Amino acid sequence: MxxxxxxxxxxxxxxxxxxxxxxxxxxxxxxxxxxxxxxxxxxxxxxxxxxxxxxxxxxxEPQRGKPRLHIDVNATDRDQDAELERLLKLGARPAEVGQTGEEPWHVLADPEGNEFCLLRARLNPL
Missing domain, CATH: 3.10.180.10 (2,3-Dihydroxybiphenyl 1,2-Dioxygenase, domain 1)
Known part of the structure; x- marks a missing residue:
């Protein structure tokens, strides 16, 4: 188990x-x-x-240092570009963590600065 x-x-x-x-x-x-x-x-x-x-x-309490865990999300009903646009309209913002610009994902931050990634693959909804 x-x-x-x-x-x-x-x-x-x-x-x-x-x-x-x-x-x-x-x-x-x-x-x-x-x-x-x-x-x-x-x-x-x-x-x-x-x-x-x-x-x-x-x-x-203030956040101390960079969190060691972040959330990755995938769109279920649209492509990555359309989902990125939706997330930015909801209040996400781009985050810089040392990307090269060649990654197939986007690094974002939620309204409190918690980093998360929008991955390229579209998943089937559950």
């Missing part, structure tokens, strides 16, 4: 704003709100499905 990823936890200053962004990016919904302002977003079928949920954990 093996494990599988069920949740990703992302510490952030404004969980509500980040939830709006990531729900639009991933077609997720808010699944749960905690009293401390943290919340969980995920696919409409909820926790335990084929995709992990994301816990947006409220913190006022």
């Amino acid at each position: 093996a494990c599988r990823i069920s949740e990703l936890v992302l510490e952030c200053r404004d969980p509500e704003a980040l939830a709006r962004f990531w729900c639009e990016v991933l077609d997720f919904v808010v699944l749960d709100r905690e009293g401390d302002g943290s919340l969980e977003i995920g696919p409409r079928e909820g926790f335990g499905g084929p995709q992990p949920t994301i816990i947006l954990s409220r913190t006022d």
Whole structure:
């Protein structure tokens, strides 16, 4: 028997704003709100499905250094260029991490500066 990823936890200053962004990016919904302002977003079928949920954990501590984990996303219903345009309109911004410009992916940052990559391949929706 093996494990599988069920949740990703992302510490952030404004969980509500980040939830709006990531729900639009991933077609997720808010699944749960905690009293401390943290919340969980995920696919409409909820926790335990084929995709992990994301816990947006409220913190006022500044980020220390570069995170060692980032999220990669793939478009499901359009090509990479069209998806890049959509993500930028949602509030993503280009991020510089030492790319050469020859990569088949785009490095972006969410509204709080968390880096993520938009990969080229289009995936089938779940």
